[in-house]
Amino acid sequence: xxxxxxxxxxxxxxxxxxxxxxxxxxxxxxxxxxxxxxxxxxxxxxxxxxxxxxxxxxxxxxxxxxxxxxxxxxxxxxxxxxxxxxxxxxxxxxxx
Numbered sequence: 001x002x003x004x005x006x007x008x009x010x011x012x013x014x015x016x017x018x019x020x021x022x023x024x025x026x027x028x029x030x031x032x033x034x035x036x037x038x039x040x041x042x043x044x045x046x047x048x049x050x051x052x053x054x055x056x057x058x059x060x061x062x063x064x065x066x067x068x069x070x071x072x073x074x075x076x077x078x079x080x081x082x083x084x085x086x087x088x089x090x091x092x093x094x095x096x
Contacts, residue, residue, distance in 0.1 A: 015038045030046055034074055034078070043067065
């Protein structure tokens with residue numbers, strides 16, 4: 001409400017900077033497992049701030065792009081592990 005009335009400014013979290021997100025993307029891309037995102041609601045908080053307060057951010061388009069890339073890398077990692085686990089289960093299942 002205050003934001004709509006232009007009576008406040010949203011200060012993004014420390015991890016919502018281009019440098020930090022770029023490093024996070026590089027680290028996640030190089031990792032074999034999911035890494036800590038500094039906040040359990042990382043994506044939710046990011047998208048709320050991007051949607052409700054883009055004028056308070058430095059380069060919101062690049063921020064959104066990096067966040068989407070981090071999400072994509074993590075989703076592919078989860079899908080790969082899921083496929084491996086399902087494949088392992090199917091190959092090693094016993095018939096009762």
